[in-house]
Every structure is written in structure tokens, then in C-alpha cells.
Amino acid sequence: MVKNIQLISGCLVVMICVVFLARATAWSALRVSPTQQNLNIPPGGTETIQLLLSNSSRTDSMQVKLYVTDYNIRQDGSPVFPNANTTRDSLSSWIKIEDTDIVLMPGERRSVACKYTVPSRAEGERFGAIMVEKVPDNDKTPYQELPADRLGGVIKLTYRIACTVMLLVDGTKVDGTNFLKNGVIKNVAVNIPESDSWMEKQEIEVSAVFGNEGNIHITPRGGEALIVHKKLRKVVARIPLTTPRNPTIFPGGMRDFKGYIKEPLRPGEYTVQAKFNMDSEGGPISPANTEFVITPELARMMNQVFYGEGEYSGPPIIGAEPQLVEVEVPGGGYRSSVITINNQHDEPVQVAGYIKGLQYQPDGEMRIVEPGTVERSCADWITVQPAKFKLSPGESKKIMLKLRIPDGADGGHYGKLVFETSPLSANASQLEPEKSLGSTLMVIVPGTSRIKGSITDFGTAPVEDGKPTEFTIGFNNTGNMHVRPTGTIKVKDYMGDIVHEQSLGKNVPFVLPGNTRRLKEVYGGEKLPAGKYTATVVVNYGGEADARADYEFTIPDKPPTDEPAQVATKQKKTNNS
Known part of the structure; x- marks a missing residue:
């Protein structure tokens, strides 16, 4: 047994296959x-x-071989290619490749016929x-004999590109029924970081598993998680549910x-x-x-991360609904809105409500500022009635917000409803009032909007x-209205073919006029x-x-050190408006 192991170790040959699955992608010169x-x-x-096969090298010929495998997609969205005819829905035996061994000369392009017979x-x-x-x-270096107690061998790297195939047998039924698209949502979970790691993670993960219980592949769209406050019976947030890889799910997959x-x-x-x-064919x-x-401690930490250190980072004592008030009022006009507030403290409190200015930092952190200190504030246009009142626990x-819009106003104007609370105790006058943030206020003057914006910078992390690892985009709102940027990022190789595409801006808050947002x-x-x-x-x-x-x-061939490779880059911007 020991001799056999030594013999195997002395003649070890390892083949590592890397599969690239993308649209018109390439490894080295093979396309x-x-x-x-x-x-x-x-x-x-x-x-x-x-x-179509091509060799983009100008100097070297290339030998390639073609063969058929099965194709499936794992639960994380990554592709897997089992041996031919080993999976339930395999079509490997239906494919015949005209030429399976080919030598491509420098710069040569060649078509290979692949015949499908159902x-x-x-x-x-x-x-x-x-x-x-x-x-x-072929490795021309002669093998060297090694002592029996040493492990040696040859490692050969092989690269292959997959052309995936999905074939629908047209005009047929499965088990006597038409094709059925049937999806099911299962295993919904919420992952809240531990208190000692919250400041590092700064987010709560919501996950769901989507299963395909039909008999045809499906691609679920528009996934979202509605966050509902049980006591208020109100949706307080909508979180997009996405997958970073291929969203297509084969029958029986998840x-x-x-x-x-x-x-x-x-x-x-x-x-x-x-x-x-x-889609319309799915049930x-x-x-x-x-x-x-959400515990009071977690609420305090979430506020601290979102609003920063300061007077508004404590646990909210007063809650307000709706959290966003967006109204359209013409110049010189009047409008009123009703806000429902509640005491989330376990003691009776004295409450004072007022309006302040609102801004966002480039990283998305909200800043509450004094009225009149920022442009496009609506703080001076709104009064709170009643401005002071008492609330028992729970x-x-x-309360009513009364708006009066001055003549000549245009675009959007913004503010934040703020509450100061003091306990109704004998020594309340000796305590500093605690502050809570209420509704965000957006006032739009109809017919006067100018929506403009530009990308200030665009790049990647090392x-x-x-x-x-990460794309960074600087977006500046140069108009007079708030916007919520969305879009796409596409990566092309040196031949101009798209090798990757992804969406952006799914969780980006509003960008206010004059503000710049750093998107990651x-x-x-x-x-x-x-x-x-x-x-x-x-x-x-x-x-x-x-x-x-x-x-x-540039993706370097071989990083010179163990440190992340810094890449040579060049940026140009076009079509900003």
C-alpha cells in the first residue's frame, strides 16, 4: 500500500479546469x-x-477540443457542469458536434456545426x-526523478468556455399537462447582528429562498421584503430582494x-x-x-449609524406616521397634513414639535440643521399645531402641519419634523430634553421642477x-428637485464584448438638490x-x-505580491445632463 502511494505521488498529474460563463467572454486569445x-x-x-470560435492571438496557434456536458445551477446561482447524461433533464445525447478537435491558426475564425436532434x-x-x-x-521539460519520500508532480492548467443550452420541446406536454410555472417562497429569515458587531456590519440581513416547483425554468422578478410594524399595522420599509448571480431557476431548483x-x-x-x-404565464x-x-438598544445603534453621533442618535421616544410626507403646493398656496404620533416611552412626557432643515452627507448620513442655514429648506414655511402637548405611555x-408656500417658490423644499421630550416629573426642569426625529417633509411646487444631475467620478476599489471588489460612483444633483438614481454597470473586455452586467441604486435614498451622493x-x-x-x-x-x-x-496576470493588485486606470465621463 505504501509503495502504491509513493508511485502515485511521484507521477501526480493535476488538471484544474476553470469555466468562464458569460456573454461572448474569453480566456486569453480564445473566444x-x-x-x-x-x-x-x-x-x-x-x-x-x-x-463561432476565434483565436485573437497574432502569433500563436491554438488547439481546442469540444465536448458536451450537462448543465445546472446551484442554489447560490453559480453554474455547475456535471458529466454528460447524469442529470434528470439532460439533453447531452441530443447534441452532435461536427468537429471536436480543432487547431486555430493566429487570427483565425471558424464555425463549428452543432446539430440538435430531438x-x-x-x-x-x-x-x-x-x-x-x-x-x-505540451510540457517539454523532462521529468526529474525524486526520492520516494518526496511528493512531486506536474500541475497543468486547462481553461474552457461554456456555451449553455436550454431546449424546449415545442408543442408537448409534461405528464399530460401543459408547461407549468410554479414558484414558492420558503425559509424567510432575518439576521440581526450581535450588539458587539453592529457598528461593523451596520445592517440587518433579510433572506428568502425561492423554489421552482413547476416543470419549466423560471426567473422571478421584483423580489421585495415588506417590513410591517405589527402594532401600527403599517408597512414602514420596502427592501429589494436580489441575487448577485444568475436568477434563473431550473425545475426542482432553488x-x-x-x-x-x-x-x-x-x-x-x-x-x-x-x-x-x-411573468404572465406564471401562477x-x-x-x-x-x-x-427591534430592541431599544438596537434602535439606538441604528439611529447612531444612520444619523451620526450627536443629539439625534439616541433611541426614539416619539414615533411619527407617515414617515415621509410628500405634498404638491403651488406658489402662494396653502396646505395641511395630519401626522399621527405616539409615545414609545414607558413614562408620560411633555412634547414640543418643530421643523428643522435637512441635508444628506455624501455617504448617506442625514444631517439636521437649523432653519435658514441651507438652501431649499421648508422649515420656515410650516407650523406645528399644537406645538406642545402631553402624552401618556403608549x-x-x-397633530397638524400647516404649510404656506411663498410666491415665486420653485422646485422642491425639504425639512424634518423634530420632537423634544421631557418627563412629567418633579425634577423635569433640571433635565436636558431628549430629541426624536419624526417625519421627513418634501414640498414640491408643481410645474417648476428642473431635474438635472451629473456623475462626478467613477472607479473601482483595488x-x-x-x-x-467594489464600484464607486459620485452623483451630484444639480437640479432643483430630489431624485433617486438607479441604473446599470456593464463591464466590457478589450474587444468590446460585455462580460458582466449588474444593477445599481436599489437601496439609494433620495439625493436632494445641491447634494452629492457616493454610491457603492x-x-x-x-x-x-x-x-x-x-x-x-x-x-x-x-x-x-x-x-x-x-x-x-486592468486585471493583472500575476500579482507581484500577496497584497491586492493596484490597477492602471483611466476615466472619462460623457452625457452628463
């Missing part, structure tokens, strides 16, 4: 197109698809992949979706309701719920492990081969034209 096929073929039918009694949907694998160059609560919540009991949408999806509790009360988006794609890339961000904020910016970066 394949298309890298995804969606086919509809009737029973007994055939179809031939041309697979059996006459076939039904349902099938999945597979055509692999294009670069054959490594996918993880996550979202994050970053804005502060008041103490109390909450229900999370996870919801998803499907209704029943939401799934779970519950969680008591609720309606490259680590073959990919950028974690890169959600696969590792990239060494080479030059261009990232393009398109920001949609409601203006006449989207704001765009490009950023060039």
Missing part, C-alpha cells in the same frame, strides 16, 4: 460565440447551430452545455435572495413579508412571512482575486481573465438624458 442558446424544437425535429417522443425542457476547452501546450435594512427602525415587533412577481405566488424584534395623538456597489460577477476592461455606468435619475461614465481598469 466563443454565442455562449448561450435558447432553442424551441418539436419532437422528431432537428436544428443546426453554428458555434427524439420523436421527447417532451419537456432540457439543459446542457457545449464546452470549448483549450488544450494546454435560489437564495437577500436584502438589507439599513435605515433605522423604532423599537417594537415587526413582520417581514417576502414577495416576488413572475400567483403566495408571500411568506417571518417576525423579528398614547397616540394627531482588484482582488481576479476581479474588482459590490461587484457581483465571476473572476475575469487577465487583460484590459472598461466599466460603463449609466445612471437614470429622471432627467432628459441618463448620466454616463466610463472607467478603464
Whole structure:
């Protein structure tokens, strides 16, 4: 047994295969197109698809081999390619490749015919992949004999590109029924960090698992978690539920979706309701719920993170609903709004309400400022009635905000309802009043808005492990109305082909006029081969034209040290409006 182990260790050959799954992507000089096929073929039918291979090297030839595997997607969204004909819905035996061993000369482009033949009694949907694998160059270095007690061997790296295939057997039924899209939401959970790690994580994770119980692949859309305050029976937040990888789910499969609560919540009991949408062919999806509790200590820490250190970072004593008041009032006009407030303290309190100015820092931190100290404040336009009152523990009360808009006002103006509370005790006069933040106020003068914005900068954090870790975008609101930027980031290789795409701005708060917001988006794609890339961000904020910016970066071949590789970059901005 020992001799056999020594023999194996002395002749060890390890092959590491790296699969790149993207649209028209490449490793080194090898390129394949298309890298995804969606086919509809009737029973007994055939179809031939041309697979285009190219060698972009100007000097070196390349040997490649083509073969078929099965194709599936894990719960985390990553692809997996089992051996051919080993999975339930495999189409591997239906594919015949015209030429499986090819030598590409420098600069050569060649089409390879891939013929699909569907059996006459076939039904349902099938999945597979055509692999294009670069054959490594022969190692001309002679093997050296090693002592029997030493482990030696040769490591060969092999790279392959997958062309994934989803084939629908057209005009058939499964088990006597039509194709059925049936999704189910399960395992909804809320992960609240421990108190000692909250200041590091600064967010509450909401997760849900979406399962496919139908007989055809599905792609759930519009996932969100509704955060409902149980006592008030009101939705206080809507959290997008997303997956950083491929959202497509095969029959019998599942996918993880996550979202994050970053804005502060008041103490109390909450229900999370996870919801998803499907296309018109899918049946209704029943939401799934779970519950969680925000303690006074956690509420204090959430306020401290969101509002910063200062007079407003303590636990909220007075709650206000609605949390956002957005009204349209013409110049010279009047309007009133009713706010419901409640005492969340366990003692009776004296309450004073007033309006202050509102700003946001580039990192999203809210700043409460004195009236008249910032432009586009509505603090001087609003009075609170009654301005002072008493509340028993748990008591609720309606107050009125009266607005008078001056002539000549335009665009949007903003403020924050603030409460000062003092206990109704004998020594209350000796105590400093505690402050709580109420509703955010947005006053819009209709017909006067100017929606403009620009990207001030765009880049990535240092490259680590073959990919950028994070994109950063600076967006400046140069108009007179608040905006909520959304958009996309696309990464292209040196040939101009898209190798990654992701959305941005799903959790971005409003950007007020004159404010700049620093947006951060974690890169959600696969590792990239060494080479030059261009990232393009398109920001949609409601203006006449989207704001765009490009950023060039390089994935190094071999980082010289263990430190994250710094990349050469160049930025240019276009189409800001």
C-alpha cells in the first residue's frame, strides 16, 4: 500500500479546469460565440447551430477540443457542469458536434456545426452545455526523478468556455399537462447582528429562498421584503430582494435572495413579508412571512449609524406616521397634513414639535440643521399645531402641519419634523430634553421642477482575486428637485464584448438638490481573465438624458505580491445632463 502511494505521488498529474460563463467572454486569445442558446424544437425535429470560435492571438496557434456536458445551477446561482447524461433533464445525447478537435491558426475564425436532434417522443425542457476547452501546450521539460519520500508532480492548467443550452420541446406536454410555472417562497429569515458587531456590519440581513416547483425554468422578478410594524399595522420599509448571480431557476431548483435594512427602525415587533412577481404565464405566488424584534438598544445603534453621533442618535421616544410626507403646493398656496404620533416611552412626557432643515452627507448620513442655514429648506414655511402637548405611555395623538408656500417658490423644499421630550416629573426642569426625529417633509411646487444631475467620478476599489471588489460612483444633483438614481454597470473586455452586467441604486435614498451622493456597489460577477476592461455606468435619475461614465481598469496576470493588485486606470465621463 505504501509503495502504491509513493508511485502515485511521484507521477501526480493535476488538471484544474476553470469555466468562464458569460456573454461572448474569453480566456486569453480564445473566444466563443454565442455562449448561450435558447432553442424551441418539436419532437422528431432537428436544428443546426453554428458555434463561432476565434483565436485573437497574432502569433500563436491554438488547439481546442469540444465536448458536451450537462448543465445546472446551484442554489447560490453559480453554474455547475456535471458529466454528460447524469442529470434528470439532460439533453447531452441530443447534441452532435461536427468537429471536436480543432487547431486555430493566429487570427483565425471558424464555425463549428452543432446539430440538435430531438427524439420523436421527447417532451419537456432540457439543459446542457457545449464546452470549448483549450488544450494546454505540451510540457517539454523532462521529468526529474525524486526520492520516494518526496511528493512531486506536474500541475497543468486547462481553461474552457461554456456555451449553455436550454431546449424546449415545442408543442408537448409534461405528464399530460401543459408547461407549468410554479414558484414558492420558503425559509424567510432575518439576521440581526450581535450588539458587539453592529457598528461593523451596520445592517440587518433579510433572506428568502425561492423554489421552482413547476416543470419549466423560471426567473422571478421584483423580489421585495415588506417590513410591517405589527402594532401600527403599517408597512414602514420596502427592501429589494436580489441575487448577485444568475436568477434563473431550473425545475426542482432553488435560489437564495437577500436584502438589507439599513435605515433605522423604532423599537417594537415587526413582520417581514417576502414577495416576488413572475411573468404572465406564471401562477400567483403566495408571500411568506417571518417576525423579528427591534430592541431599544438596537434602535439606538441604528439611529447612531444612520444619523451620526450627536443629539439625534439616541433611541426614539416619539414615533411619527407617515414617515415621509410628500405634498404638491403651488406658489402662494396653502396646505395641511395630519401626522399621527405616539409615545414609545414607558413614562408620560411633555412634547414640543418643530421643523428643522435637512441635508444628506455624501455617504448617506442625514444631517439636521437649523432653519435658514441651507438652501431649499421648508422649515420656515410650516407650523406645528399644537406645538406642545402631553402624552401618556403608549398614547397616540394627531397633530397638524400647516404649510404656506411663498410666491415665486420653485422646485422642491425639504425639512424634518423634530420632537423634544421631557418627563412629567418633579425634577423635569433640571433635565436636558431628549430629541426624536419624526417625519421627513418634501414640498414640491408643481410645474417648476428642473431635474438635472451629473456623475462626478467613477472607479473601482483595488482588484482582488481576479476581479474588482467594489464600484464607486459620485452623483451630484444639480437640479432643483430630489431624485433617486438607479441604473446599470456593464463591464466590457478589450474587444468590446460585455462580460458582466449588474444593477445599481436599489437601496439609494433620495439625493436632494445641491447634494452629492457616493454610491457603492459590490461587484457581483465571476473572476475575469487577465487583460484590459472598461466599466460603463449609466445612471437614470429622471432627467432628459441618463448620466454616463466610463472607467478603464486592468486585471493583472500575476500579482507581484500577496497584497491586492493596484490597477492602471483611466476615466472619462460623457452625457452628463
